[in-house]
Amino acid sequence: MRDLDEFTVTDETLSQMANTPNPRFKEIADAAVRHLHAFARDVNLTPEEWIQGIQFMTAVGQACTPLRQEFILLSDVLGLSAVVNALHDKKARELGSQSSLLGPFFREGVELTPAGTQIVEKPTVPEIVVYGKVTGNDGAPIPNALVQVWQTSERGHYDLQERNGESMDMRGTFLTDADGNYHFRTVRPLGYSIPMDGPVGAMVFAQKRHGMRPSHIHCLIGAEGHRELVTALYFGDDPYIDSDTVFGVSESLVVDSKEDPNSPIPGLRAVHYDFRLAKAAPGESGRVGADPTKLMKAAE
Amino acid sequence: MRDLDEFTVTDETLSQMANTPNPRFKEIADAAVRHLHAFARDVNLTPEEWIQGIQFMTAVGQACTPLRQEFILLSDVLGLSAVVNALHDKKARELGSQSSLLGPFFREGVELTPAGTQIVEKPTVPEIVVYGKVTGNDGAPIPNALVQVWQTSERGHYDLQERNGESMDMRGTFLTDADGNYHFRTVRPLGYSIPMDGPVGAMVFAQKRHGMRPSHIHCLIGAEGHRELVTALYFGDDPYIDSDTVFGVSESLVVDSKEDPNSPIPGLRAVHYDFRLAKAAPGESGRVGADPTKLMKAAE
Incomplete structure (x- = not known):
């Protein structure tokens, strides 16, 4: 038997994990253990x-509900999501729009x-149109x-927050026409604070960060044979x-709404x-869409 | 505005956290962000x-109950608890028993x-005695x-597992006598598998680890003015x-039960x-005892 110190524990942990059959899982778990121990x-x-x-991690896990994914929020405010995104983007950066x-x-x-459908059920501010080509x-x-x-609505909330998940609003699904054009009506969403009433909000507050995201419209675009x-x-x-509290903004994604003679x-x-x-590489899915309500089902 | 890549996201995250008032919290959060990003x-x-x-972290959080702390288990099987322990131990290694x-x-x-009290309510195997000096x-x-x-019992379960937390068994609290002596009766506990029915068990299984801990008796010893x-x-x-699946064993903590003419x-x-x-350093608490039922209350 060998007495373990704070360094040899790492070797011993990696050695116990050495027979992991899935090589990619082993690679990820090994790196996680090395960084976790080095951090400590x-x-x-x-x-x-x-x-x-x-206690903090437990509270984050327990704050997750079918309508709230506190671990994604944690990943977001710690910049991890943006790192994963940048890594993913790097492969396609020259080829497609920034993610x-x-x-x-x-x-x-x-x-x-x-x-052309208005995606907001009851707009209370002037409508705008979003259009372009894919x-x-x-x-x-x-x-x-x-x-x-x-x-979000003009009040800065998603439907999951305003309607408790009971119905959908401020969401749209469209197909481009024969010339690749899309357009829809909406209102300008309001920028918003990340949810501050949970453990991640408490952390952000303790870091004296404002917790705000700038006004934005999320887009998920898919087409046969493409990433x-x-x-x-x-x-x-x-x-x-x-x-942006979650580091999502890139220069190439910044827009404004203006008078536009070409507006549809x-x-x-x-x-x-x-x-x-x-273009998708052969065998590549590139699919990252994740519905939080399904995520939570998977976790149950 | 600056377009962030997988490296500059780290700088930007640290910069957003730069005004954290608590210097120790800042130090820990900065290191966590650096290692998390480097891992990715x-x-x-x-x-x-x-x-x-x-999904995994969420499942770990949701597996926590007043009777089960899945994040401690995760920390244990990844060797993090043993690293923290070794770091803590280093300060006292020359001075006190190993932790x-x-x-x-x-x-x-x-x-x-x-x-001398028997700590097991209904022993079904021969009693033993544990004794010594503090x-x-x-x-x-x-x-x-x-x-x-x-x-654990001779069947390899803690009372929290056998009795669903409703009453206590296989636990004792004693005071040393005027000469620093303690002794109590018990049975030899059975070594056991960590709980394999949750997400951490699934991970250990996917790593082809046996998931077993060797037979042991936990001890928490406290005295005025000491760590x-x-x-x-x-x-x-x-x-x-x-x-040991959780890397807890040290040479100096290995015992056996034997015929002993000095047995009390x-x-x-x-x-x-x-x-x-x-000896405790001035102002040092050294208190690490944590009751999982209280932990969960704190998390609620």
């Missing part, structure tokens, strides 16, 4: 701090509606591309455009954005 | 793997009973030291003594172990 050694983590960490965070509010099953990386229009969008694109369009005049709905201010999809 | 970059974590990780893992089964509020690092006996012990000692005594002839209860096989407590 770097800060000389005390037992009291360790137990506080256990952004999926976030915890995507939902599957939104009914397909005709181009093309491949060669610039060729993609007909029948699936354009899924979701956003699915998860992205979002950010309104450039939002006061938090340079300090004359008289409405328009946001114009063309999406470019990278 | 090292393995080039994909969005699909990230979402699997989110071991607290584990998730400690409970507060076990009634104080006289020396001393300071100078070897001087410590009277009135609090000796708390807990263990609290969290440790455990391990039975050396257990088949898993060299491959003649006729019973005895385990003899003397505990040495390090």
